[in-house]
Amino acid sequence: MKKEEIIEICSKYVKYFIDISYEKGGIFNSEMLLFVSLTNHLNVKLIIESGRANGQSTKVIANYFKNHDHKIISIEYDKYTPEVKNAYKNLKDYKNLTLLFGNSFDLLPKLITEDCCILIDGPKRLKAIKLAINSLKNPLVKAIFIHDLYRDSPHRKDTEKTFLNFFFTDDYDYVKKFRYLDKRNWIDQRKYKEIFVN
Numbered sequence: 001m002k003k004e005e006i007i008e009i010c011s012k013y014v015k016y017f018i019d020i021s022y023e024k025g026g027i028f029n030s031e032m033l034l035f036v037s038l039t040n041h042l043n044v045k046l047i048i049e050s051g052r053a054n055g056q057s058t059k060v061i062a063n064y065f066k067n068h069d070h071k072i073i074s075i076e077y078d079k080y081t082p083e084v085k086n087a088y089k090n091l092k093d094y095k096n097l098t099l100l101f102g103n104s105f106d107l108l109p110k111l112i113t114e115d116c117c118i119l120i121d122g123p124k125r126l127k128a129i130k131l132a133i134n135s136l137k138n139p140l141v142k143a144i145f146i147h148d149l150y151r152d153s154p155h156r157k158d159t160e161k162t163f164l165n166f167f168f169t170d171d172y173d174y175v176k177k178f179r180y181l182d183k184r185n186w187i188d189q190r191k192y193k194e195i196f197v198n
């Protein structure tokens with residue numbers, strides 16, 4: 001899919017995008033716009049998320065598809081963090097969600113039972129790329145979204161070398177068009193900035 005087509009699809013679906021308040025470690029709105037728009041466009045009914053933490057991205061997805069018949073499954077590795085309670089609180093009103101605990105390397109292959117899109121926000125970096133490669137072996141997987149592949153990072157370069165079709169939301173034209181969606185995310189994120197003192 002060409003960049004122009006991706007931007008056009010996101011432009012078509014942006015009117016349905018609802019701003020959700022930012023949680024520590026969450027994914028910014030302009031990035032989530034790509035995920036929900038392409039998922040919509042590809043007409044898949046199964047969405048699988050790996051890495052839930054406080055469930056901000058989970059809430060964006062559940063909210064976006066709340067009036068559709070999508071099945072949304074979210075996997076979180078760590079059962080014993082304060083984020084777990086917070087995620088339950090954030091997601092309690094959504095009936096279209098299944099929250100699982102476990103390692104996505106074990107769970108994901110069993111959950112791919114029909115055409116689906118996958119969002120990977122944990123594990124990170126090389127492990128995320130490995131999880132994507134494993135998952136894409138199944139033809140039911142129509143697209144995979146990996147978060148935090150920063151420009152100029154080694155993992156970004158690995159991604160460019162590994163996959164045939166890819167798009168990054170820090171693309172200049174994409175940012176120019178959709179950065180307004182992140183205004184509140186930038187402000188909210190300041191609450192979580194930590195100060196390190198040597």
Ligand SMILES: C[S@@+](CC[C@H](N)C(=O)[O-])C[C@H]1O[C@@H](n2cnc3c(N)ncnc32)[C@H](O)[C@@H]1O
Pocket residue numbers: 023024025026027050051052053054055056057058075076077078102103104105121122123124
């Ligand atoms: C950055 S946080 C996710 C934030 C979340 N997507 C949001 O927007 O609020 C990453 C999470 O991925 C989880 N994680 C890391 N490796 C994992 C794995 N192999 N399987 C499932 N979850 C994993 C971590 O425990 C952590 O809670």
